[in-house]
Amino acid sequence: MKAVVLAAGEGTRIRPLSGSVPKPMLPVADRPLVAHTVDAAIDAGADEIVLVVGYESETVREFFSATYRGVSVSYAVQTDQNGTADAVNAASEHLDGPFAVLNGDNLYDPAAIAALFDSCPAVCAIEVKDPRNYGVLSTDDGTVVDIVEKPADPPTNLANAGAYAFPERARDWLDVPASERGEHEITDVLARVIDEFAVTPVTTDRWMDVGRPWELLEANEWKLGELDRRIEGEVSDAAQLEGAVVVEEGATVKPGVVVEGPALIRSGATVGPNAYVRGATLLGEDVSVGNAVEIKNSVLSRGTSVSHLSYVGDSVLGRNINFGAGTTVANLRHDDEAVKFTVKGERISTDRRKFGVVAGDGVKTGINTSLTPGLKLDTAATTRPGEVVERDR
Ligand code: TTP
Structure with a gap:
């Protein structure tokens, strides 16, 4: 499966650390943050990586070049950071067949990504105490039936852990309208896939979204x-x-x-x-x-x-x-x-x-x-x- 890894954003919440490199290129142990994402995809069996780049894109290209760990890497440019669905859309010409989408600023459990690939169509989910700041998934009989963004009254404790395995058909659904915050969101693509396919929730015990500086510290602790x-x-x-x-x-x-x-x-x-x-x-x-x-x-x-x-x-x-x-x-x-x-x-x-x-x-x-x-x-x-x-x- 091809894995689209989103790394076009600057990371405005992590400023000033993103002054000269995009957030996905900040150091986490011996590699940039996004290298952990790409490694998880490769360990899960991805046969090609498509990196969506934008802000300070040269730093990403220099690190991965055309092949990384023996796997072919291609690049799609997202000129304006108009949202995660818009970022995947920028890579649509690279896509044929089912594809995975991962955030280049997330740390995943590699075993969960392998299970995600095996269960396509699927989404990674994590149980959290307070899901009000997440996309919250509802399931029925082992299938995801709904996703609702940041609900005041969450229907479950199952948060969207930012990793998706989409069927080929989803390529035609990337052009979603802008959300209330003015971004084209990948979760709206997921909602469409949930409507038309049986989507498996793949639960993970450990996942981290690095948005703010102390989360970079916590990513390093991990x-x-x-x-x-x-x-x-x-x-x-x-x-x-x-x-x-x-x-x-x-x-x-x-x-x-x-x-x-x-x-x-x-x-x-x-x-x-x-x-x-x-x-x-x-x-x-x-x-x-x-x-x-x-x-x-x-x-x-x-x-x-x-x-x-x-x-x-x-x-x-x-x-x-x-x-x-x-x-x-x-x-x-x-x-x-x-x-x-x-x-x-x-x-x-x-x-x-x-x-x-x-x-x-x-x-x-x-x-x-x-x-x-x-x-x-x-x-x-x-x-x-x-x-x-x-x-x-
Ligand atoms: P976010 O963390 O939501 O956005 P960001 O990285 O721009 O950070 P901030 O909100 O602090 O400004 O993005 C999630 C992932 O998706 C991240 O890896 C960057 C990527 N992304 C894109 O590639 N293009 C986009 O238009 C957006 C919004 C995000």
């Missing part, structure tokens, strides 16, 4: 948690690596460093001397973590430096950032309430007791900068020495 210990880089005898730690070839861990896994230290990264890395932490390619620095449960993207006397906890740092000596991130509120974060101008709860900062590419902090929980630093933002930063900038 995938770093699956790592097996592997030490290929240069590690000092005086360093201590505990548990599932991966040190890639070309990475260096200096004396006095303690790393508690799961942690991934990518090629070109240097850690220490005397640094402490813990929680689920990703240190991307060419990252530098120096003397007396503690990094906890965080993502540091390629080329970022936290070189002296600093603490970074529960944070997501973009590329080529420099944290000056003594930069300290607070990740916990004194009132113990969940940390809030501003998404598209609205202050919302992350539902996390601990959350630090999100910094866009090229941020530079002055020495002894203090950063408060839930802070957003825009691409290339700077702070002065000794500043206490309490407002996004």
Whole structure:
């Protein structure tokens, strides 16, 4: 089966991390987020991948090129991001026969995707406590009979988990009218398929939709948690690596460093001397973590430096950032309430007791900068020495 993977959106809710790459290309463990989607499709037996690209499409094409893991990859361009059905429609010329549709910013359980392919027409479903923010599926006798978007009074607890196996006929139904929010939605295509075919709900235990910055952190917690210990880089005898730690070839861990896994230290990264890395932490390619620095449960993207006397906890740092000596991130509120974060101008709860900062590419902090929980630093933002930063900038 061909798998159409949607990766045309920018990811406005995850700004500023999507400043130079589309959200599907943000790092999750050792790969971009969308590579986990494509891997799940290939592991499930997809014989061709059609990637729908748009925003910063070159980054996606460069990563996958024309063949990925021996499977042919083609590209369809969606010029304006007018919705998920519109995105699949942009790929319609690539389609013949039944086809799957997956979101390039979702993490799936590969076994569920294999079951989805085997059960076409089918949709992945996950039981959630509060389905009011999802598409909610109703089933009867093992078949999906209805889908309703974000209902105030959900008929079931079965949420749409964003993975579809459509019959060939659905190709003719992609041109659905715009929804209330002005987008052409793939769920309206699904509704038509439900009307005309017996659609199987394929339940999955684990699924994640990455929309906001802390969800990127949680995606990393998931995938770093699956790592097996592997030490290929240069590690000092005086360093201590505990548990599932991966040190890639070309990475260096200096004396006095303690790393508690799961942690991934990518090629070109240097850690220490005397640094402490813990929680689920990703240190991307060419990252530098120096003397007396503690990094906890965080993502540091390629080329970022936290070189002296600093603490970074529960944070997501973009590329080529420099944290000056003594930069300290607070990740916990004194009132113990969940940390809030501003998404598209609205202050919302992350539902996390601990959350630090999100910094866009090229941020530079002055020495002894203090950063408060839930802070957003825009691409290339700077702070002065000794500043206490309490407002996004
Ligand atoms: P969304 O997360 O709904 O949209 P987005 O990625 O643009 O993010 P945001 O809402 O924060 O701006 O999209 C789900 C998936 O579908 C995601 O992988 C991007 C993709 N997509 C397209 O390819 N084209 C589109 O027109 C839309 C809306 C989404």
